[in-house]
Amino acid sequence: MTKPISLGLVGLGTIARNQHLPSLADTPALELTAIASRNASLDGVLCFQDIHAMLEGSDIAAVSLCTPPQGRFEQAVATIEAGRHLMLEKPPGATVSEVQALARLAEAKGVTLFATWHSREAAAVEKAREMLSDAVITSVKISWREDVRHWHPGQEWIWQPGGLGVFDPGINALSILTRIMPDPVHVHAAMLEVPSNKQAPIGAELEMRSAKGAPVHAVFDWRQTGPQTWDIEVETETGTITLRDGGATLHQGDTCLIAAQDEEYRRLYKRFGELIAAGQSEVDLAPMQLVADAFLLADKRDTDPFHD
């Protein structure tokens, strides 16, 4: 058995503690040996105040960034320049062009860059992709409605410029969409509802279209209390298939084909190990391009101020 790849984690927030740490513990190919966090430490690993100290003070071969997207570019450049492989939490950056720049830099430096989309690793996504690979799709409906107060309490960065607002969860739906559709999708109309005291949308509607002409309608809403909804319904000439629970369950008509446990981050880290071993990168910016295009094209409407 080969020695595991030593990895440093940057940013020890909720997503790191709930997902990255337990998933890393279950990934034999990788070994967490360092963290960089201003305010937190972790038993049994090297702890640093910031990524620069970590890159200088440890012999980690790979870095995983779980910090907010707005400041991630400098951290990513430092990592790649230091010859370390890099995995990015979603969204991979604050703009499409900065991640394109990272991809070029990683290629020049010969390191792996993995821009992750955790929802693509949900249990039923690959099956849906297979079922749709030769289907004639007539329409797609996305409904992604959740309660921001529950999922992002007090997280100010999501409302600031570059924070995406309701597209922070919405881009998960778009990452699944662009994975399961057999042909590319583009935005042709968008509406954003922006709270009068914030910079990012709390609600959005996108009208998209596949290259073969199938309409894709998406509603993203952060004001949903009660049951939460993360559904993608695909109508084809031979019937309907529905992904629910963010891609964890799959129905064909009324029949449940898959209902499985969440293994998203375990799969991401396994894949990161494989990409490093193979000397490859994986950077698909299609979900982020759709969001950038939505902002570019959108009819923007002021809505009620939002208070946590």
Added chain:
Amino acid sequence: MTKPISLGLVGLGTIARNQHLPSLADTPALELTAIASRNASLDGVLCFQDIHAMLEGSDIAAVSLCTPPQGRFEQAVATIEAGRHLMLEKPPGATVSEVQALARLAEAKGVTLFATWHSREAAAVEKAREMLSDAVITSVKISWREDVRHWHPGQEWIWQPGGLGVFDPGINALSILTRIMPDPVHVHAAMLEVPSNKQAPIGAELEMRSAKGAPVHAVFDWRQTGPQTWDIEVETETGTITLRDGGATLHQGDTCLIAAQDEEYRRLYKRFGELIAAGQSEVDLAPMQLVADAFLLADKRDTDPFHD
């Protein structure tokens, strides 16, 4: 001498009359044989009410679209599906992803797609590109200030979603920037000033950065009365070079190297003829990606309502 390629022009607005028609008349490789316009006709050529009638009722081999970007996608798809070569006025569409879709479609159909950036054809741009190809660039300043009331009187589409606002001229600067810089550029901060009665910005500031780390600062303003400014100033380790007048003049320090007549659209049509003859396409979306990323990332500020 080979027979000229017959071409149909769609949209007979100001830009078509002032630039496209005289330039086509000076391009031996192309012959204007048809136009499509709801409200205008032109002596000596076949006139149609819309592009669909033109594509069906004429044997044109190529189409040039001068319509506003918001409705151009359907016209472009119809053209390419009909097996005709296609030239797009800037910006090439309302979103990046829709033009990517057009590029794929054109490739599949084996026709030429030319997404034009007329400012790249300004007299001094290629010389600036040559001079910068092996320069060490330390900073770039863009100042693009004009009077919207003079240049776009009553044009409501530029203020509507997808109309780009001050980026309609600003993207010309970005098209020059992305042509003359020896390495790619990305946006890392943006500020947009949006009139309270409009959807698109009247002023913008972009903080960009080249892959090699040179800062690029751009100011776009549509409220400039009096002298108009379209300048790009590039500081290098060996001195300053300045493009003025939208790329028509070039100074190295105080020395004027080039000051030439505008031939932008003549060069575009010449190039379109060459691309068709060579069976090639040219679609560089870097300028538009920067604008989409600016909208995505921007700190958006309300400003005074605008009235024509």
